[in-house]
């Protein structure tokens with residue numbers, strides 16, 4: 309990410325509870341430490357875990373933009389050098405807005421392009437439309453899985469739907485909660501094997517392996533991101549390495565801007 313073009317990257321999973329929100333929050337902490345202006349879009353419309361992990365309660369969300377509020381006033385500082393943007397409250401689907409409201413939202417979000425380097429999107433789990441739309445709209449996707457067999461099959465199911473319905477064929481992969489680095493690589497190989505055998509033409513990049521680390525739970529209880537709570541813990545060290553890779557990505561530039569392109573694709577995905 310050596311250019312000034314912002315990057316839009318989702319963190320997603322087939323199975324729930326694999327560590328997406330923890331990884332998203334801590335990746336944001338690390339990106340901020342590397343000097344990147346980062347906004348974490350909390351797109352898990354069901355449960356807003358980002359606030360719980362950070363011990364904050366954002367009062368505003370995307371819906372407030374429709375009430376005329378400026379985007380700078382809707383962003384909630386995390387206390388760790390990045391901001392939170394709650395996608396919505398009350399479970400309203402963005403795609404259910406009227407065309408007029410969508411256009412209004414797009415205009416209100418216009419200013420965001422110049423204010424950030426990375427937009428990280430923490431999605432919910434599964435293959436529901438909202439999860440799919442956020443992933444289709446993002447430029448890069450980080451698929452999180454764990455060594456549990458169900459996590460592997462659910463990750464494969466998400467890849468399959470994104471590929472077959474939306475033509476998405478490139479994914480970064482983080483294997484989280486591993487006992488050893490070798491186990492992480494083995495899980496990744498199984499995913500590659502399944503994709504090669506049943507789908508073909510899917511590009512998977514092993515972005516990182518994050519160990520099962522008891523210090524993560526301690527940090528969650530303290531409501532402090534583990535990268536700030538225990539910066540030298542095994543999990544924090546792994547996320548720091550992941551952040552180094554992410555900043556080396558060179559986002560492709562879209563004619564109408566990357567952030568705007570993301571919102572457009574997202575809002576008009578079902579249209």
Ligand SMILES: Nc1ncnc2c1ncn2[C@@H]1O[C@H](COP(=O)(O)OP(=O)(O)OP(=O)(O)O)[C@@H](O)[C@H]1O
Pocket residue numbers: 321323324325326327328329330331352357431432433484485518519520521522524525528543
């Ligand atoms: N590397 C790790 N080591 C130990 N525990 C972890 C690790 N990563 C995540 N956890 C634990 O796993 C649980 C689930 O994490 P998290 O809420 O981030 O998952 P999620 O994928 O966002 O879940 P959901 O699908 O519900 O949004 C949390 O209790 C967290 O403490």
Ligand SMILES: [Mg+2]
Pocket residue numbers: 328329330352357431432
């Ligand atoms: Mg989550």
